[in-house]
Amino acid sequence: xxxxxxxxxxxxxxxxxxxxxxxxxxxxxxxxxxxxxxxxxxxxxxxxxxxxxxxxxxxxxxxxxxxxxxxxxxxxxxxxxxxxxxxxxxxxxxxxxxxxxxxxxxxxxxxxxxxxxxxxxxxxxxxxxxxxxxxxxxxxxxxxxxxxxxxxxxxxxxxxxxxxxxxxxxxxxxxxxxxxxxxxxxxxxxxxxxxxxxxxxxxxxxxxxxxxxxxxxxxxxxxxxxxxxxxxxxxxxxxxxxxxxxxxxxxxxxxxxxxxxxxxxxxxxxxxxxxxxxxxxxxxxxxxxxxxxxxxxxxxxxxxxx
Numbered sequence: 001x002x003x004x005x006x007x008x009x010x011x012x013x014x015x016x017x018x019x020x021x022x023x024x025x026x027x028x029x030x031x032x033x034x035x036x037x038x039x040x041x042x043x044x045x046x047x048x049x050x051x052x053x054x055x056x057x058x059x060x061x062x063x064x065x066x067x068x069x070x071x072x073x074x075x076x077x078x079x080x081x082x083x084x085x086x087x088x089x090x091x092x093x094x095x096x097x098x099x100x101x102x103x104x105x106x107x108x109x110x111x112x113x114x115x116x117x118x119x120x121x122x123x124x125x126x127x128x129x130x131x132x133x134x135x136x137x138x139x140x141x142x143x144x145x146x147x148x149x150x151x152x153x154x155x156x157x158x159x160x161x162x163x164x165x166x167x168x169x170x171x172x173x174x175x176x177x178x179x180x181x182x183x184x185x186x187x188x189x190x191x192x193x194x195x196x197x198x199x200x201x202x203x204x205x206x207x208x209x210x211x212x213x214x215x216x217x218x219x220x221x222x223x224x225x226x227x228x229x230x231x232x233x234x235x236x237x238x239x240x241x242x243x244x245x246x247x248x249x250x251x252x253x254x255x256x257x258x259x260x261x262x263x264x265x266x267x268x269x270x271x272x273x274x275x276x277x278x279x280x281x282x283x284x285x286x287x288x289x290x291x292x293x294x295x296x297x298x299x300x301x302x303x304x305x306x
Contacts, residue, residue, distance in 0.1 A: 098127040103148040151272035194242035195221035199228035
């Protein structure tokens with residue numbers, strides 16, 4: 001096996017991207033190459049090293065035993081380089097390539113949007129792609145570096161990093177609705193109210209969770225309007241069309257302006273924190289940790305060490 005030259009560095013990065021994506025086309029998109037150029041570069045790397053690194057079929061890409069060992073060592077090396085450059089905070093360093101995230105709508109509104117200005121300042125050369133999607137997906141198979149979900153929705157085989165503390169869920173309605181229909185005093189009273197149904201990303205109707213601990217209840221509530229979008233639900237609640245079950249943080253401005261009011265406050269529920277999740281601690285885009293730390297700092301959590 002020949003000694004790698006300095007020009008192999010880009011090919012090693014490409015090799016790790018192919019391993020992570022399990023796809024030449026996915027790795028090519030990440031690094032701004034054509035699939036044919038990516039395939040040629042890997043063949044060139046294998047020729048220089050005198051070893052086969054990847055098994056290729058028409059449907060899948062996997063590492064050979066030697067390729068897996070090389071990928072593991074390269075991951076460690078690139079992690080050390082990225083960590084060193086991040087510590088130096090040198091302009092433009094460790095901020096290369098494309099970072100692709102899949103996030104659900106509430107996370108995009110509450111976490112991503114406020115973090116973007118600082119992220120753009122720290123990572124001016126990163127091509128950041130954010131896809132807002134409430135569907136439960138396989139982020140690896142669909143070519144994402146990371147995703148955002150509530151903690152209890154993160155797949156078990158993923159690394160999950162909390163971005164916030166516990167999230168408070170409340171029942172809210174407009175002053176006009178309460179004037180016309182009265183105000184519920186207990187969860188049982190919801191049976192006599194109009195409620196805006198919440199549709200999850202997998203098209204399942206969500207049961208409202210009220211109370212805490214042993215007193216928690218999961219209720220099917222009555223209502224003729226079903227919505228799978230928080231913004232639309234808020235607008236419908238403000239229009240007096242029914243009571244809504246919402247994140248309190250998501251309606252902070254409506255509450256402060258008096259457009260919405262909380263009902264059944266003593267039955268509010270504590271939900272799981274928002275999490276960033278990804279497939280491995282290694283060979284993540286170095287800007288991902290930067291984004292995580294920006295969001296954690298903005299939400300009162302300590303930055304990740306290292």
